[in-house]
Amino acid sequence: xxxxxxxxxxxxxxxxxxxxxxxxxxxxxxxxxxxxxxxxxxxxxxxxxxxxxxxxxxxxxxxxxxxxxxxxxxxxxxxxxxxxxxxxxxxxxxxxxxxxxxxxxxxxxxxxxxxxxxxxxxxxxxxxxxxxxxxxxxxxxxxxxx
Numbered sequence: 001x002x003x004x005x006x007x008x009x010x011x012x013x014x015x016x017x018x019x020x021x022x023x024x025x026x027x028x029x030x031x032x033x034x035x036x037x038x039x040x041x042x043x044x045x046x047x048x049x050x051x052x053x054x055x056x057x058x059x060x061x062x063x064x065x066x067x068x069x070x071x072x073x074x075x076x077x078x079x080x081x082x083x084x085x086x087x088x089x090x091x092x093x094x095x096x097x098x099x100x101x102x103x104x105x106x107x108x109x110x111x112x113x114x115x116x117x118x119x120x121x122x123x124x125x126x127x128x129x130x131x132x133x134x135x136x137x138x139x140x141x142x143x144x145x146x
Contacts, residue, residue, distance in 0.1 A: 015049040018065040020056035024049025031130035032060065035077075040068050050129040054079040059128065077128040078136075086140060087133040088126030090115060097141050109141050 015024045029046040051058045060068040076084035085091045096108045
């Protein structure tokens with residue numbers, strides 16, 4: 001077949017959620033093992049993507065549009081559940097940020113950022129997206145601060 005008529009696949013390196021179209025965050029097997037039941041885990045390969053869009057019911061998806069939804073996860077995940085901890089390692093939540101703001105300081109937030117940089121943090125298995133919460137905590141702090 002003439003290559004002029006064969007369309008090359010669009011591989012931008014970023015997977016997009018099959019339900020909402022949001023750019024996914026790549027996660028590995030350790031993260032999936034920590035968050036999924038054995039039955040749900042069997043539906044995805046060793047690498048999948050996390051959908052960060054809060055209102056989308058998809059938590060994880062793969063390149064073949066297989067999905068694991070919020071109702072298949074046994075514990076709340078931020079940002080799918082706003083009351084879930086921002087930090088899975090240490091249980092830091094939006095309530096902690098709001099308490100800092102109410103007191104006019106950053107003691108809790110600053111302590112979390114310092115603690116998240118230690119060996120005590122286990123983001124790969126404690127965070128649904130397998131990443132450190134520091135960026136999201138700082139973003140939420142600035143958003144709530146207004």
